[in-house]
Amino acid sequence: PNPSPTSLKDFTCTCDKDASVQTIGTAATCEIDECAMNPCGMGQSCMDPDTSYGSQHDFVCTCDSDPTITKTDGPATCSKDECSADPCGVNQTCADPNPSPTSLKDFT
Numbered sequence: 001p002n003p004s005p006t007s008l009k010d011f012t013c014t015c016d017k018d019a020s021v022q023t024i025g026t027a028a029t030c031e032i033d034e035c036a037m038n039p040c041g042m043g044q045s046c047m048d049p050d051t052s053y054g055s056q057h058d059f060v061c062t063c064d065s066d067p068t069i070t071k072t073d074g075p076a077t078c079s080k081d082e083c084s085a086d087p088c089g090v091n092q093t094c095a096d097p098n099p100s101p102t103s104l105k106d107f108t
Contacts, residue, residue: 034059040075 009025021028035046040061048059063069063078070076083094 032056043078043080044076 011025013023013026013028015021015028015030017031021030023029031051033048033051034056035048038046039059040046043064044061045064046059046061050058057073059073061071061074061076063076065078065081069078081096083096086094088094
């Protein structure tokens with residue numbers, strides 16, 4: 001490119017993840033994977049159905065423990081069974097009456 005005042009808009013934009021996507025004189029249309037930064041957190045999987053530029057806030061978080069619990073554009077509220085870690089020990093039975101992430105340490 002020639003950085004003279006007569007050669008405006010002769011810059012090239014290239015997508016970081018796909019160098020084959022380039023434009024001259026304007027921004028390139030790059031894909032955006034919203035799941036790349038793990039927005040759902042531990043115990044959840046993320047799916048971005050449309051990674052095209054302009055299609056944002058459409059990722060879906062799904063609870064690993066219960067795939068029927070999902071949320072679009074943010075972490076899902078997954079249940080947490082505190083008994084799954086066997087906190088009571090040998091020869092004891094654990095019961096978690098309210099397996100929700102907001103009701104912790106209520107197992108018996």
